[in-house]
Amino acid sequence: MSKKQVSRISISVPSDLLESFDDHIKRLGYTNRSKAIQDTMQNFVTEAKWVCEKQGKGIGAIAMVYDHEVKGLEEELTDAQHQFEAIIRSSMHVHLDNKHCLEIIAIKGKASDVKDLTQELKTKRGVKGLKLALVTL
């Protein structure tokens, strides 16, 4: 097997994020940061490749956490979901604490619509985190 060419990069990240990253990769059994970052980048590329595709069907779930105290956010999130009702099969809302909500949206539909809905939701102010989990049949 031929040796893969590697590139060295230098990146800037918030110190607390790096600290948390290092802490977690250690717990997951990684012995070096480069390998953990490579895996993270690979996952990102896999997902990005899929969402950049305009063809095919997407089946899975969107999980997002948001701050419901951000003015107008719940309305915007609801509007977006109405706009994409054709691909939303079900959704579940969980009140996490007095400020945060978790919403899980089951999706099945055109890849381009899944991509658009995901982007629409994740870019809203007050959405703290969003994960798209796709499954293959």
Ligand code: NI
């Ligand atoms: Ni809630």
